[in-house]
Amino acid sequence: MANLTRHESRQAAFQILFALEKDPQNNNIDRLYDIVLEGKDFDDYLPRLVNGILGNKIDLDAQISEHLAAGWAIARINKADLVILRLAIYELSQQLVPYKVAIDEALILAKTFADEDDRKFVNGVLKNFAPKVEATDTKD
Secondary structure (H helix, E strand, C coil): CCCHHHHHHHHHHHHHHHHHHCCCCCCCCCHHHHHHCCCCCCHHHHHHHHHHHHCCCHHHHHHHHHHHCCCCCCHHHHHHHHHHHHHHHHHHHHHCCCHHHHHHHHHHHHHCCCCCHHHHHHHHHCCCCCCCCCCCCCCC
């Protein structure tokens, strides 16, 4: 059986992390893997995402907080959007994927698991993480 694609790994990571976010007392992560994956094989990318995000949640939330509009706080963000933002920012901070891939995948997750307003919100926050392009002087 083939391993999950990176896209499928992100979707599975979202589902596992969302379940943990909805029920923080749930400590049976192996059971969540079983439920989400339904026996599918996966490589190390899925646990790398899940464990990396769980281990860096405070830092990821701080980065998100820095880029929220005035009057917004982490507690105000719905759980689906928060998990999607954490996933994208984790992939960016660990340089696992290029910026465009992280944004595109986050927007696909928002379209799949949320609604149009959520997709716009996620896009608005993530545009603040765009790589800074240095201006180059083309004069000789």
